[in-house]
Amino acid sequence: MEIQSSARVPAGVVRITDVAALAGVSPGTASKALNNTGQLRDATRQRVLQAAEQLGFTPDSRGRALSSGRSYTVGLVTTDSSGRFSIPIMQGAEDALSAGEMALLLCDTRDDPLREQHYIRTLLARRVDGIILTGRRTEARPPIRVPVPTVYAFNPSTDPADASVVVDDAGGARQLADHLLSLGRERVAHVTGPERHRSAVERATAAVAVLGDRLVGPPLYGEWTERWGRHAVDVLLRRHADVDAITCGSDQIARGVCDRLRELGRAVPTDLAVTGFDNWEVMALASRPPLTTMDLELEALGRRAAQLLLDAIAGNPRHGLLELPPRLVTRESTLGD
Amino acid sequence: MEIQSSARVPAGVVRITDVAALAGVSPGTASKALNNTGQLRDATRQRVLQAAEQLGFTPDSRGRALSSGRSYTVGLVTTDSSGRFSIPIMQGAEDALSAGEMALLLCDTRDDPLREQHYIRTLLARRVDGIILTGRRTEARPPIRVPVPTVYAFNPSTDPADASVVVDDAGGARQLADHLLSLGRERVAHVTGPERHRSAVERATAAVAVLGDRLVGPPLYGEWTERWGRHAVDVLLRRHADVDAITCGSDQIARGVCDRLRELGRAVPTDLAVTGFDNWEVMALASRPPLTTMDLELEALGRRAAQLLLDAIAGNPRHGLLELPPRLVTRESTLGD
Missing domain, CATH: 3.40.50.2300 (Response regulator)
Structure with missing residues (x-):
């Protein structure tokens, strides 16, 4: 890499005096025209604006800032x-x-x-x-x-x-639970992240409230990882072999759930429906099958x-x-x- | 939500006159002390700096900007x-x-x-x-x-x-190819993204150059997706059943490659070694097994x-x-x- 001299001189900076000269007016008049202040004839104002446009003049916003206090x-x-x-x-x-x-x-x-x-x-x-x-x-x-x-x-x-x-996390979890109920699911599990995370607890609490006795066992808290999703499937199926839906606290967990269900030969969604949360597309779309989820907007x-x-x-x-x-x-x- | 009146008045703004008053000097002297200009006794300068510290005075950087032209x-x-x-x-x-x-x-x-x-x-x-x-x-x-x-x-x-x-993409691809050769791999395939993408072509060209006749067939161009990685495995194994390593143009592709190999009962890395590119951790670490890859730094x-x-x-x-x-x-x- 060599020294490049051209960038040293800001040759392209156009000053208000350049605009005034091209328009044939005083700098004060040019300033009034550009700031839309003072009493000027329309023709004069137009000539200044055209000169500014032609030269690519950009007003110094720092001046505006100091004078406005903003x-x-x-x-x-x-x-x-x-x-x-x-x-x-x-x-x-x-x-x-x-x-x-x-x-x-x-x-x-x-x-x-x-x-x-x-x-x-x-x-x-x-x-x-x-x-x-x-x-x-x-x-x-x-x-x-x-x-x-x-x-x-x-x-x-x-x-x-x-x-x-x-984000209304609780509202999102309620929508997902309602969606599963509307599809006729009756034995639903909730798998989510750490219990110390507010988003995990808020989503779980809302899911519990909507699902009531359609929920099989308490929410399973773990990690925000695919690995936990895979592991949770094994835990769940041992305890509740007849679960027909798993609503997850994140897309990562849901993707892990889908992967493990496929490995076990359980069909999604005919056998078990699965939902995520976040609409993190790299997870939600790459999942097999792609995930029903909440977009956080x-x-x-x-x-x-x-x-x-x-x-x-x-x-x-x-x-x-x-x-x-x-x-x-x-x-x-x-x-x- | 209601109107909050407290935020309207910038009551907390400390002015240089406040600093001067607390230090018992004129605003001009306070300014000299804070800007480290002019002739002042050390004790005076110290008193002003302490007053500024005590009041939490922040100098207006716009003034500095205008005077320095920056x-x-x-x-x-x-x-x-x-x-x-x-x-x-x-x-x-x-x-x-x-x-x-x-x-x-x-x-x-x-x-x-x-x-x-x-x-x-x-x-x-x-x-x-x-x-x-x-x-x-x-x-x-x-x-x-x-x-x-x-x-x-x-x-x-x-x-x-x-x-x-x-990023030196070619250098990265060479390092990965050297790594596979150093592990004794002799029948290597390259699976990557679209041929219209410069990064795909640069990585593929460098891999071809290093691998020489240890490369089985030309690079396979496709998409930057897991799905393409899975599909490419089927294509590759039909053509070259004895391939012992797959070097991929991205971590997403490599993750798909690993998933498909596992589904086919082929062990990674004992049977086939796999490499990614990018060190995109959500892909590289979630992959089963986790991916050897290039971190783009x-x-x-x-x-x-x-x-x-x-x-x-x-x-x-x-x-x-x-x-x-x-x-x-x-x-x-x-x-x-």
Whole structure:
């Protein structure tokens, strides 16, 4: 690699004086035309706008920011930007914010509280207009105290006065249980992740409530892994050989369940119906058969969080917990071919 | 949700006048102390710094930005922020930039050229100090022409004068082929993705070159899916029943290969060794058995791209293609238990 001299000089930067010169007006007049202020003839304003267009002039948004007291920038603080939950949320937020001409500053704390504090200070020093906080778990987190609006996405704040947007996990689990009952299943098992995870417990509790005595035995708690799904099948069939549906707390578990059932020669869904949770496509679609599951609608969640933040920045803050409904996606694991 | 009035007033913003008042100096003196300029007694400077610390004063970085002509901000333009390739790159870049007190502005173009143009204009209007461009494919992309330094990460620029940082796919495929040969495998097949994808062709070409007449038949091109991996096993075993290793262009394909071999009662690795590519852990670790594969080291790639950009911003731009070596990860699919 050699030294490249061309990138040193920002030759392409067009200044307002260039625009004024091409339009044949003073820089002050050009500024008024571009900022749509002052008294100008329409023809003059048009000439300046055409000159700006022709030269590819981009106004310096930092000037606008300083004069308005706003930076038109929002910070997104995530505990885990590589997580499959954080990413669609980030994408949805970015989408909603860019539509409002706001830029998104990304900060990944990697679950480190010191790193989070550093980032919050950095964002405040940059005078962000607001902050979205998101993480990969659904447990509530302690709030941050900052002088700009905040919204918590996916993992809510422990303070009910904060604005938090989360997935309605219980509602999703109820929809799946109703779906299995509507298909005539009568001996249903629930297999899920660790009992210390709020999402596992919320989904299990809702499934128990809907299924009642159609549930064979208590929920089986384990890991969020395919391996646990495979193992749980062996446990279940030993205890309840006549189970006719298994509703799982995640797509990974459900995929493991389907794999083990196939190895044992049990047909899905004719013999046993299986459901997942998350609609993580790399699991749900690769499963044999593909999984009926709940789509968490995380991109919509990210958009909604960003909209709440924009509202708060505009002077209409809200508070409280907003639960967004996930969406039932039906596939072969309950419906067959 | 109700109106929350507390978020309206930025009561917590500490101003330099507050710091000056607490330190018992004029705002001008406080400013000199905080910016480390002017002639001040050490004791005065210390008093101001302590007052700032005590009040949690954060200097407005926009002022610093305007006076230095820099924004201390870098744009990251990705075609696909949900992709599993873009994310670790983004994470690595964010890590390297935040260490240098630079903030990362995230832009997701969703593979839309118009959206990309819009974002580039937005970033220039915000006077970013530089731009990193990344995407989910390894095909070279047309360069952007902007008056600030740029670095291309993962998918290189078609212009050899630009700075591009990519994965050495061919080197990775050679390492895997060498690994299989070192284990004494003599009848090796290569199964990979679509022939129109540069990464598939580069990996296949390198495997062919190393394996020579130990390769049974030409590379099998297909899809980046588990399903294709399963299907390819049937094709291969019909043509070459005595194949003793299958090197795959991706972990997804390799996982499908392992699944089908197990269904056919063929033992991995004693009967056939299998390798993947990517070290996508959700595939490589969930595979039965877990996969020997190449880790693309994408986070390191993101860090390197950010460092090259910081160098360019500091006045030391480089140009040309920099290929970073991926890393061999050995697991049970070649080594056994």
